[in-house]
Amino acid sequence: MVPLHRDSQEDICPICLDPLKEAVSTDCRHLFCRMCLTQHMDKASVSGVLSCPVCRKPYSEGVLGDGYVCYSHQKRVCSFCETSRHLLCVECLRSPEHQSHTELSIENAISHYKERLIRRSRKLRKDLGDLQRLKAQEEEMPHALQVDWESHRLRAELQNQDQTKEQLKTLPQHWLDQQEDLPAEVAKMFNFSEAVTQLTILASDLERTARELDASTLKDASDLLHRSAPQKLEGLLSHLPPSSPNLS
Numbered sequence: 001m002v003p004l005h006r007d008s009q010e011d012i013c014p015i016c017l018d019p020l021k022e023a024v025s026t027d028c029r030h031l032f033c034r035m036c037l038t039q040h041m042d043k044a045s046v047s048g049v050l051s052c053p054v055c056r057k058p059y060s061e062g063v064l065g066d067g068y069v070c071y072s073h074q075k076r077v078c079s080f081c082e083t084s085r086h087l088l089c090v091e092c093l094r095s096p097e098h099q100s101h102t103e104l105s106i107e108n109a110i111s112h113y114k115e116r117l118i119r120r121s122r123k124l125r126k127d128l129g130d131l132q133r134l135k136a137q138e139e140e141m142p143h144a145l146q147v148d149w150e151s152h153r154l155r156a157e158l159q160n161q162d163q164t165k166e167q168l169k170t171l172p173q174h175w176l177d178q179q180e181d182l183p184a185e186v187a188k189m190f191n192f193s194e195a196v197t198q199l200t201i202l203a204s205d206l207e208r209t210a211r212e213l214d215a216s217t218l219k220d221a222s223d224l225l226h227r228s229a230p231q232k233l234e235g236l237l238s239h240l241p242p243s244s245p246n247l248s
Contacts, residue, residue, distance in 0.1 A: 014054050015040060022214065026052045026059040034064060034214070038106070041076060067216030077215065080109035085219045106215045113221040114213050120228055121206035127237055128199045135192040195236040202228055 011020045015036040022034035030052055032040075037053075041061065044050050051058050061076035062069055070077050070089035077087035083101035092098060104112060206228060209221050226232070 024063055024065060026057070026063050028052050028055055028057040028059065030054045034068075035107075038064065038068075038076070042078070065216075077106065079103040079105055080215070080218045082222070085222045087215060087218065106218075109218055110213055110215065113218060113225070114210050116225055117206050117210035117213070117221055120225060121203050121210065124199055124203040124206065124228065128196065128203060131192065131196055131199065131237070135196060198236055199233075 011023065011031055012018065013020050013023075013033045013036050014030065015032055018033075020031055020033055023031050024034045024037055025031050026037075032053070040053055041050060041064075049058065050061065062074075064076060067087070068077055069075065070087070070092060073089050073091040075089035075091060077089050079088045079093060080086075081088055081098055081101050081103050084098070086092075087106075088098060088103060093103065205224060209217065209224055213221055230237075
């Protein structure tokens, strides 16, 4: 297989006449956008002969690179199975295993999953903003937390000095009440911070995958959408009020 070339603004694709995107080289060393050459293969497959669009010399489907050729049949992949999350070639599509599955063409799958990734990331960014606002509201009470810690310290000192229960009762009742709630308040703040961190990472992964999405990363996109589904995030978003279902 001819090594793949990096994108270059200096090289122009002979098919679309735009700067190369995901450049691939045929056996005759001509460079094309991967998607352009894939579409050219679709048209050329009718005649059964793959020839370079520039010089007409034959080339193999393997020039598209790893992830674009079916390992089982050594043919170019043409569809993405949403059920098995695998890339399929024409031979795979004929197998009984995939007869009841839902498949999309590579081009439609990329467009479909990119749109879903973008919608999901926007929804997560909104939830993240709401969560950060709630976290900020909780952090606006440092004085109350300080009182909690002081009451905890004072109570410990009195107990160490073998003070009677009556002396403990002379402490302001709200100090004692707040001291009882202290572990829950600290845990709540920790949960807020943990949720914000995890949602930030997840939203960034969704955005990056949408930007870089191609045939070879469709399975990763599907897995990421599964991991970021609303029912998977119920624990992280439990502090937020209920919202309308996310249909993406």
